[in-house]
Amino acid sequence: MNTPEHFFNSARTTRRARRRILWALVAACALLVFPNPPAEAAYEDDGIYPLIFPVQGDHYYSDTFGACRDGCKRAHEGTDIMTYGKKGVPVVAAAAGEVIWISTTQSECCYLGIRHADGWVTRYIHLNNDTQRPDGSYTDDGKGWGIAPGIERGTRVEAGQLIGWVGDSGNAENVAPHLHFELRRPDGSNYGHGTAVNAYRSLRAALPALPGDPPCEPGERCDTVGVHFAGGEFKIWPKIEWGASTTSFIYGRAGDIAISGDWDGDGVETVGLYRQSNGFVYLKNSNSAGNADVTYYFGRSGDIPIVGDFDGDGVDTVSVYRPSEGKFFIKNDFGDGWAEKEFVFGRPGDKPFVGTFDGDGVDGIGLHRESVGLVYFRNTLSAGPAEAEFIYGRPGDVLIAGDWDGDGIDTVGVYRPSTGMFYIRNSNTPGNAHYQIWVGNPAEVLSFRLED
Known part of the structure; x- marks a missing residue:
């Protein structure tokens, strides 16, 4: 950050x-x-798309875009923002837009995608799916819901608005909690979500949080x-x-x-x-x-x-x-x-x-x-x-x-x-x-x- x-x-x-x-x-x-x-053109010129940093807590990350996954059967299409083993770290919308892709059942919890006014899409994957204990720690029971209340398909969200919490859902159950963050260009591919581009430089340049009143x-x-x-x-x-x-x-x-x-x-x-x-x-x-x-x-x-x-x-x-x-x-x-x-x-x-x-x-x-x-x-x-x-x-x-x-x-x-x-x-x-x-x-x- x-x-x-x-x-x-x-x-x-x-x-x-x-x-x-x-x-x-x-x-x-x-x-x-x-x-x-x-x-x-702005992204093409400098590889930076303006963002609010999506993880609002301690974190670290590196540039792993394009890395081998599943024995090189596929390439990594995002940036994994790690949270030092912590679940429940707040995740916010990186820019204003409309929720176009979201988990609807417990079995597929938890992910979502937002389309922004210029057509670009950001996606947030491996949100939390575990319940929280009374002492604040998390189980690994798969019965939690890591999407913020009121967030559903068609919801309009503002930059910096809470949309969920970091977890280890989906195919991340056996790795440390993190947010898999994707940035996709508006080219109409991938069922309208667009082609993934490397978000690393955009994340490096992102605002840590909304900057206050203009x-x-x-x-x-x-x-x-x-x-x-x-x-x-x-x-x-x-x-x-x-x-x-x-x-x-x-x-x-x-x-x-x-x-x-x-x-x-x-x-x-x-x-x-x-x-x-x-x-x-x-x-x-x-x-x-x-x-x-x-x-x-x-x-x-x-x-x-x-x-x-x-x-x-x-x-x-x-x-x-x-x-x-x-x-x-x-x-x-x-x-x-x-x-x-x-x-x-x-x-x-x-x-x-x-x-x-x-x-x-x-x-x-x-x-x-x-x-x-x-x-x-x-x-x-x-x-x-x-x-x-x-x-x-x-x-x-x-x-x-x-x-x-x-x-x-x-x-x-x-x-x-x-x-x-x-x-x-x-x-x-x-x-x-x-x-x-x-x-x-x-x-x-x-x-x-x-x-x-």
Whole structure:
């Protein structure tokens, strides 16, 4: 189990804009319209399907998918999650969906399968079939029922909902208690259950449990998260909430860096691209495939784009950070020409980010030292010492700032490439994440402010 560690509100600020910065190189296609990828593209790209870990107790497991079974008459089609000899460990739905396959008699107890909204199926086998003694231990009498009350064929279950308990039923009577967990693609085979795929990487990246309440309260307008994959696909969540559907489209060219901002002052942030090889900027006023609406040149080869509303006029513009000099170059319009302001801040090589850290509607600048997780920033566009600094996340995490709770102040979030998780904190202080969401393994992660 992976346990996470350290991880516009128009009434307050009219048409406040956000700004983002990403720094991994990305492969994409030409600035043309392309068809959307298939629904299972995310799994095909990185072998990870977003899950809640199904066993809610002490456990261990290894990658035995495809191993010989019954003298190699068949291959193992799942992952055995062992529970150190314990029966009765809670089993939860790994994702929301409908129960389509379930034991109905004591003789076949106990298993079930769930089909999820995207057609994928998860199956849970060897659930408990033994009765429990008064002291809490279990018999081996085969007279118990390891499926949770109210769970039957056609039942709608939510991610993280209790569906049963670990046991040794079926052909596991002579081995230690465990959950045989399967993940199946939506290809229509196997009587509609689909072809089994290796769930090991998905389990390694799974949330240990539901992450609590989403950061954005009803009625608030908050930033959300988007990603840019190496194949050129953008994927944007309408809100930061586990299980929320996404909007996806393809835009860009190999080597371009993805950015997001409110380019036309309408209060909605949309995508853009920065061509680091020559400083060309390509901005779109909608989150869709197609040609750029605004193009111009700013910066020099190797500069890193930063996006923000640096003069408080409600429009985001593209500026740059030059890592070789540790210098910021600020520009408040969309034309070729010189920077209106330039200054040195921080240690050359640290990764820049932008945000309204004091809630005044004008963006400041910050830097993130990825090697140690150091975050530091200034609320003014000038040289000088940091006005705040703290440690957040692990070495190697990638920082993105956003107004995650709609209070008008941008705070930190980090993307952890090793797990595909994005960890959000609602204050610029050290501590644990307030919320987390799985975003996969993109080339870049960025934040967006969308329509209500």
